[in-house]
Amino acid sequence: MFKKIALALAFSPRMEALICESKRLKDLFGAELILIHVGEKTATLEQNLNFMLDKHQVDIHKVKVVWESGNPAKKIIQTCNQEGVDLLVAGALKTEGFFKYYIGSIARKIIRKSKCSVLTLVDPLMEPTPFEKVVINGTQQEQTPYVIQKGIEWCQQDQAKQVYVVNEIKMYGLQMATAGEGGESEVANTRRKLVGEEVAYVENILKNIDKGDLRVNVKITCGKWAVELARFATDFGADLLIVGDEGNLGFFDRIFPHDLEDILSDLPCNLLIIKKK
Numbered sequence: 155m156f157k158k159i160a161l162a163l164a165f166s167p168r169m170e171a172l173i174c175e176s177k178r179l180k181d182l183f184g185a186e187l188i189l190i191h192v193g194e195k196t197a198t199l200e201q202n203l204n205f206m207l208d209k210h211q212v213d214i215h216k217v218k219v220v221w222e223s224g225n226p227a228k229k230i231i232q233t234c235n236q237e238g239v240d241l242l243v244a245g246a247l248k249t250e251g252f253f254k255y256y257i258g259s260i261a262r263k264i265i266r267k268s269k270c271s272v273l274t275l276v277d278p279l280m281e282p283t284p285f286e287k288v289v290i291n292g293t294q295q296e297q298t299p300y301v302i303q304k305g306i307e308w309c310q311q312d313q314a315k316q317v318y319v320v321n322e323i324k325m326y327g328l329q330m331a332t333a334g335e336g337g338e339s340e341v342a343n344t345r346r347k348l349v350g351e352e353v354a355y356v357e358n359i360l361k362n363i364d365k366g367d368l369r370v371n372v373k374i375t376c377g378k379w380a381v382e383l384a385r386f387a388t389d390f391g392a393d394l395l396i397v398g399d400e401g402n403l404g405f406f407d408r409i410f411p412h413d414l415e416d417i418l419s420d421l422p423c424n425l426l427i428i429k430k431k
Contacts, residue, residue, distance in 0.1 A: 155307050156240040160188040162230050165199060168245055170206050171278035176243050177212050178282040182311060188218045188237055192229045195221040227263035239270045246276045246421055255421040262418065265399070265427055274425045284312045285394035285424065289387045292321035292356045293379045299359045301398035301428045306363050306370065308396065308426070318371045320386050321352045322379040349374050380416045387422040396426045
């Protein structure tokens with residue numbers, strides 16, 4: 155699924171855990187690993203990095219380390235493009251005083267402009283484990299069939315145990331208000347019809363995907379799709395939320411200028427943004 159994985163490396167307290175997580179993904183997908191650091195290169199930092207790689211049995215000779223200077227987001231994107239990276243791994247930040255995570259300004263720029271998929275880890279572990287409970291966005295968008303397909307591939311590779319594809323009913327409130335004029339029976343029939351249509355949309359995509367032994371559940375919500383998606387991921391206790399983007403224009407520059415900001419500013423769990431290169 156991924157041939158080249160890059161880690162946006164900062165010499166922070168969580169660097170070691172992010173290296174461990176990246177190694178797991180490298181081994182899982184049989185990929186090359188590239189480490190990208192934008193900042194000053196010193197003998198001390200290089201020695202520290204080599205020590206951590208050796209400590210966690212990452213072959214230094216099989217990992218490419220890129221040291222850059224300049225604008226962090228621009229240099230990270232530029233390096234990913236030059237190296238043909240398929241997946242970029244980055245850490246999320248915890249808001250001060252709260253157990254909430256958000257994507258900072260640099261990561262937002264990367265998400266908007268990068269051509270590769272981006273995995274944001276909210277709480278990287280020194281001893282990483284597979285993502286067992288996964289939620290995939292099934293909201294009707296142009297890229298949704300591709301996102302679901304790649305999400306299923308990820309779940310199969312990582313041997314996920316519980317998988318949900320979440321879809322929303324468009325303009326639910328308006329449609330139910332209109333149905334309400336016809337009485338309770340029409341309201342019930344309309345609700346069943348709307349739910350049935352959204353289930354059919356997802357199932358029509360799933361029937362063309364080889365799921366192997368993976369069991370995929372379908373969940374239908376109503377309301378702002380990104381808010382409901384994040385809420386479901388939280389209630390479900392998801393390890394990973396998988397969504398797509400709107401191509402080169404990015405998440406919030408086009409059709410949904412605010413919805414995904416709700417996810418990015420208060421991450422419910424690890425977030426994988428699938429991009430079609």
